[in-house]
Amino acid sequence: MRKKIVFLTGAGMSVESGFKTFRGNDGLWENYPVEQVATHEGWESDPVLVTNFYNMLRRKLWDARPNEGHRLIAKMENDFDVAVLTQNVDDLHERAGSSHVIHLHGELSKACSSVDPYDSRYITRLTPEHSDVEPGTRAADGSLLRPFIVFFGESVPMLEPAAAQAAQADVFVIIGTSLNVYPAAGLVRYTRDDCPIYLIDPNPVSVGALHHLHHIQKGASEGMKELVDILKP
Numbered sequence: 001m002r003k004k005i006v007f008l009t010g011a012g013m014s015v016e017s018g019f020k021t022f023r024g025n026d027g028l029w030e031n032y033p034v035e036q037v038a039t040h041e042g043w044e045s046d047p048v049l050v051t052n053f054y055n056m057l058r059r060k061l062w063d064a065r066p067n068e069g070h071r072l073i074a075k076m077e078n079d080f081d082v083a084v085l086t087q088n089v090d091d092l093h094e095r096a097g098s099s100h101v102i103h104l105h106g107e108l109s110k111a112c113s114s115v116d117p118y119d120s121r122y123i124t125r126l127t128p129e130h131s132d133v134e135p136g137t138r139a140a141d142g143s144l145l146r147p148f149i150v151f152f153g154e155s156v157p158m159l160e161p162a163a164a165q166a167a168q169a170d171v172f173v174i175i176g177t178s179l180n181v182y183p184a185a186g187l188v189r190y191t192r193d194d195c196p197i198y199l200i201d202p203n204p205v206s207v208g209a210l211h212h213l214h215h216i217q218k219g220a221s222e223g224m225k226e227l228v229d230i231l232k233p
Helices: 011-017 040-045 047-063 068-078 092-096 159-167 184-190 220-230
Strands: 004-009 081-086 101-103 106-113 145-149 171-175 197-200 213-216
Touching (some): 011 092, 047 145, 068 092, 101 159
Parallel strands (some): 004 081, 004 171, 081 101
16 A cells, blocks of 8 residues: 655745746735735625636636646655645646545635635636636636635635645655644645655744754755655555
8 A cells, every 4th residue: 555645835836937926035926915805895895806807817827837846746646655735826836647636725726606606616726827717707606707716814624635635645745835823734634644744845844842853954956855855666
């Protein structure tokens, strides 16, 4: 039986691919305040602005490419049972070849019902050829079609299945997200007491009470190269 490796990835995973996120030093994404484009109140206040903002962001996503870190995670499926839990809304893990990805914060490449975002009947997959959502477009349930994004302040429906994956991990790997920020700090608690934890991050970190944590102080791609060598079957 193959060992199970669970990856938890955040903003630092996609930095080398050139794709920006909300988590920045200025607290802005593409010069828009988070409150305006990434909250339910912002959506209710101006759905046209929010729809156009994600149209613009989606066009930038199509230009981004998976980096070596993404590709190495996907390649590990050759030897391990791999699950990816990501806070990122991009599809770079999937484009790199990962087959089991749980998106905690939604997916930029999809649009959904504004009444019931996770009703699969009303989720629309967007493509580079048909990327933009015309403001005012309605889902099949009659509600406005909104970005399939978990806005700040909303619940995280995929957190429970992500926690179930973390509990099954033989090895747990965190890339590009802080151990002090939800949901990383929460998910790591679901791992078994004897589960080794690897943190790939170029910055110094405080590991707290995580006795099984190994810090690889490198960026995503270089850190993954080192991890592959460590975990070679």
